Amino acid sequence: MSPKIVDKNARRLEIAAVAGVLFGKYGFDKVTVDSVAKAAGIGKGTVYEYFQNKEALIDGAFETLMTHMMTHMTDTLDLTLRPLDALRKLTFSMVDALNHVGEQYGFFLEYILMLNRGGGNAGILTGMLTEYRQMVGGLLEAAVDAGQVRANLDIANAAASYAAWFDGAIFHWMTIQSPDLKTLATAFWDFFVSGITPREEAQIA
Amino acid sequence: MSPKIVDKNARRLEIAAVAGVLFGKYGFDKVTVDSVAKAAGIGKGTVYEYFQNKEALIDGAFETLMTHMMTHMTDTLDLTLRPLDALRKLTFSMVDALNHVGEQYGFFLEYILMLNRGGGNAGILTGMLTEYRQMVGGLLEAAVDAGQVRANLDIANAAASYAAWFDGAIFHWMTIQSPDLKTLATAFWDFFVSGITPREEAQIA
Amino acid sequence: MSPKIVDKNARRLEIAAVAGVLFGKYGFDKVTVDSVAKAAGIGKGTVYEYFQNKEALIDGAFETLMTHMMTHMTDTLDLTLRPLDALRKLTFSMVDALNHVGEQYGFFLEYILMLNRGGGNAGILTGMLTEYRQMVGGLLEAAVDAGQVRANLDIANAAASYAAWFDGAIFHWMTIQSPDLKTLATAFWDFFVSGITPREEAQIA
Amino acid sequence: MSPKIVDKNARRLEIAAVAGVLFGKYGFDKVTVDSVAKAAGIGKGTVYEYFQNKEALIDGAFETLMTHMMTHMTDTLDLTLRPLDALRKLTFSMVDALNHVGEQYGFFLEYILMLNRGGGNAGILTGMLTEYRQMVGGLLEAAVDAGQVRANLDIANAAASYAAWFDGAIFHWMTIQSPDLKTLATAFWDFFVSGITPREEAQIA
DNA sequence: CATGAATGAGTATTCATTCAT
DNA sequence: TATGAATGAATACTCATTCAT
Numbered sequence A, B, C, D: 001m002s003p004k005i006v007d008k009n010a011r012r013l014e015i016a017a018v019a020g021v022l023f024g025k026y027g028f029d030k031v032t033v034d035s036v037a038k039a040a041g042i043g044k045g046t047v048y049e050y051f052q053n054k055e056a057l058i059d060g061a062f063e064t065l066m067t068h069m070m071t072h073m074t075d076t077l078d079l080t081l082r083p084l085d086a087l088r089k090l091t092f093s094m095v096d097a098l099n100h101v102g103e104q105y106g107f108f109l110e111y112i113l114m115l116n117r118g119g120g121n122a123g124i125l126t127g128m129l130t131e132y133r134q135m136v137g138g139l140l141e142a143a144v145d146a147g148q149v150r151a152n153l154d155i156a157n158a159a160a161s162y163a164a165w166f167d168g169a170i171f172h173w174m175t176i177q178s179p180d181l182k183t184l185a186t187a188f189w190d191f192f193v194s195g196i197t198p199r200e201e202a203q204i205a
Numbered sequence E: 001c002a003t004g005a006a007t008g009a010g011t012a013t014t015c016a017t018t019c020a021t
Numbered sequence F: 001t002a003t004g005a006a007t008g009a010a011t012a013c014t015c016a017t018t019c020a021t
Helices: A004-028 A031-039 A045-049 A056-074 A083-114 A122-143 A155-175 A181-196 B008-025 B033-040 B045-050 B053-074 B083-116 B123-146 B157-173 B179-196 C008-026 C032-040 C044-051 C056-075 C083-116 C122-145 C156-173 C179-195 D003-026 D033-040 D042-049 D055-078 D085-115 D120-143 D155-174 D183-198
Strands: none
Touching: A004 A031, A004 A045, A004 A056, A004 A083, A031 A045, A031 A056, A031 B123, A031 D003, A045 A083, A056 A083, A056 A122, A056 C056, A083 A122, A083 A155, A083 A181, A083 B083, A083 B157, A122 A155, A155 B053, A155 B123, A155 B179, A181 B157, A181 B179, A181 D085, B008 B033, B008 B053, B008 C122, B008 D085, B033 B045, B033 D120, B053 B083, B053 B123, B083 B123, B083 B157, B083 B179, B123 B157, B157 B179, B157 D183, B179 C056, C008 C032, C008 C044, C008 C056, C008 C083, C008 D120, C032 C044, C044 D042, C056 C083, C056 C122, C083 C122, C083 C156, C083 C179, C083 D085, C083 D155, C122 C156, C122 D155, C156 D085, C156 D120, C156 D155, C179 D155, C179 D183, D003 D042, D003 D055, D003 D085, D033 D042, D055 D085, D055 D120, D085 D120, D085 D183, D120 D155, D155 D183
16 A cells, blocks of 8 residues: 555665676676665665665575566467477577676576575575476477477476576577577577477487 | 795696685685685795786686596597497586586686676687587587488587587586486487487478 | 765865874885774774875875965965065974974975875975975065165075075984084074175185 | 905895895885895895895995995095085085986985884984085085185084085975076075175175 | 795775664 | 765785795
């Protein structure tokens, strides 16, 4: 009922978003609370009205980033398409989006490192990765049902592999810009499809 | 000329190795030069005898790590096997090794982030990644010649995809320990082979 | 806008003054920023709120000292006296003052050395010395008009010589306390006056 | 009898001279023992064979500088000239010399500051200044005897004033290069002579 | 005698956090 | 509620000095 609560939350998200951009660009330790405040157009003390400390700020920033990415995914997911086509569309849409949020992605990586070292809220990330795998898994399952994918596919691990490939590709692309992300994705998709679609027989030695 | 006999290079590598472990465990900014010195059993000033500054220390540590990893790869590479088998062996050997250098791998990720933000020596990393892709590409090419892999495979991109998957898998594994790396690798391998081996025909919609 | 009312400029001058005393007593390099803070009764970080770095602190201290000295001179300058008498009064008043700011004077010397080596703001000092010479030159000129000084005196260089003597005298006095500054000044004044006042004829060989 | 003693002393003087140049150029605190060693073409440890510590090094450097200056003075002193002319020659010769040892002079000033703050060997400096005043005083006394200077001159204080002027002039010249030292000296000399030479009567108010 | 590798005390500077207004 | 002045803990880096060779 109190309209201020809305304001407070909006302001919170605003600050977190600004912080996320800075963290992505310069890294957690190089970003000062003061620079976040300046970038958000508020006083340094005010940041502490919304976040208990710098750590909380990074958690908030990460949540905001994840929300954006998940929203993008959900929005892009087109259930009128056949499952494998929906996955293809999703894949390339993400590639497109990444060309625009590359810096944020750096922040994403860094956050994972922080978690690994005991800082941050691991739950957020685990949950998000699980959700990501499940979305892909769900599509693959539907594709099995639709006969687009071979029935004996280990869906959970295929989804995990897909996701791993995706993040690894971005990761390498950040290091060497060649080949560009779209080319890499195209080649992968081709090869991914070859691996999962029905076939007469496998002839491995 | 020098009255004190010290193998300056050996000492340098020693310090870099110690630093690498700490950087991997706690991250660059959380590691103090003093802690590196203590861990190496030397005085703080001595670190500065071998490295101009903390940045140089991280470059040195990275070089050391890369050298180790490349050496491990080369050592593991068994050219008496058929190419695809050699690649499989390499893959699982790396997975094994990673269970032991997981922390170092965190350092590896972090270094990439630093490079992306303008610090560090980008050349080392680019070179290493290129070398990694080439090694895999070489094996795939040999596999094509041996008829183990379909002839129309885009080798360069398949190698890049393989490498991307590999790093992405480690990356996700660092975040959620489930499934374990070996399971993930087994599923990927199966599915990778399906994608690259010869087949009657592709039946994609 | 600012909820905390602090006269930033007053605080700045206060810190500079305190720093000036310490610099004078112990020299720039022997004085730590922390000791300045302690002496000013503030925290170390606060010093950096007012001065960008230690160098800025010394510039500020010097400005403060110069302002004090110049104010003292101007206050002492009595224009109701005949010009030469005004200069005499000024001279001895400065001597008196110096017995109290001797330590500061050490800082003054040191600052000049720093300037000579490329640090500090040379403009401040040059301006101050020029002003000092002009004040003396003005008095000598008035004395010429009043017939107290011989008309053919090279005023600019006499003023420069006077100033040089003054600083040199302080300088030697700092080294050997004998003779005391007043005696030295008395002798100089007598002899200075002999050199500049009108005379029948010069009988130099 | 031992020829090594000569060597040792020569080496000592050599190091001190080199140190003096560096101290003059950069200031005591900015000069490292290592840089002195490098400049002297020896090892860092060797410096400590000849000087107990950095402080001793500065004392040695100062002694060397003083010896040079005194030697220059004594060499220049021409007793075949009439006393006042000898003093004039000495003055201008020193001015000439200073154009070449300006940097060393900075060291001289700094040393005085150090003494004033309790470091260094005050005796050396006091002795040297006394000697300097006595040399000038002696010439003035001889000039009185020769009738070149008025008999009622307070010789001790005139000598002290002369010396003070000299150092003050150099000091100002270091700050503002204008007027050049020779011009300043010419004006001073003219005016000094006016003040000390015999005259009919003083007509001061 | 000469050396320079090793050392750690000492210091400038940054920045997260607090709190009076 | 918003602010930014004040603070001091934390840290990279320097350099005089020692001492094994």
